[in-house]
Amino acid sequence: MPHFTFRQFAICQDNTAMKISTDGVLLGACCNFENAENILDIGTGTGLLSLMAAQKSAAKITAVEIDNDAYLQAVENVKNSKFSDRIKIFHGDFLTFYKTCGEKYGYIISNPPFFENAFKSNDYKRNFARHTDSLPFEMMIKGVKEIISENGFFSVIIPFDKSLDFVRLCALSKLHLCKKITVYSKRNVPPFRVILTFSKQILPIDYDEIFIYENNKTYSEKFRRLTANFYLK
DSSP states (O other): OOEEEOSSOEEEOTTOSSOOOHHHHHHHHHOOOTTOSEEEEESOTTTHHHHHHHHHOSOEEEEEEOSHHHHHHHHHHHHTSTTGGGEEEEESOHHHHHHHOOOOEEEEEEOOOOBOSOOOOSOHHHHHHHBTTSSOHHHHHHHHHHHEEEEEEEEEEEEGGGHHHHHHHHHHTTOEEEEEEEEESSTTSOOOEEEEEEESSOOOOEEEEEESBSSSSSBOHHHHHHHTTTOOO
């Protein structure tokens, strides 16, 4: 699908390895950006999360993307949106960015690559976008620790089976879990994703869960409510 239209912006995705997914939409819908003055989107891809954050807040947004084609696509999508004056796209790797940006961010978001030691296809760009070779969790967390504000938040969506390791790595960097949303495709099946939010502050942990479908064809009421301001249907 080369073009995806949301309520307040559109996404072209014909030149990016990773297309729009429920993961990205769900992460953007679940994050509370209201009090953030500046937001960082790590590995923006098409620019989806940055545009969702702009729709939900008045913040200035910086997005980082290492892949050249994805970077150009994100620039195009932002330029064609009504939020273009608040979003800047940085072409490069996050490990360089965090060492040179000279800024602290009130909210950091990422739908990161998360496949490790898994079968890789012959599509180099898709492999690069999907596998942690391009940005290991440890390195991302180290960078986030350096540039998140004292009262800021860091949110990711990752596979459920990697959540314990991710929480442990964040704890080693003094980033404390404050919200966990367990994501199920439908009822009576194991969870497949988790949205984790961290802070430098030690806060009570808010636990929640989301079932995307009521059955194989119908979105759940909670999912529809969360995404109602973005999806056209």
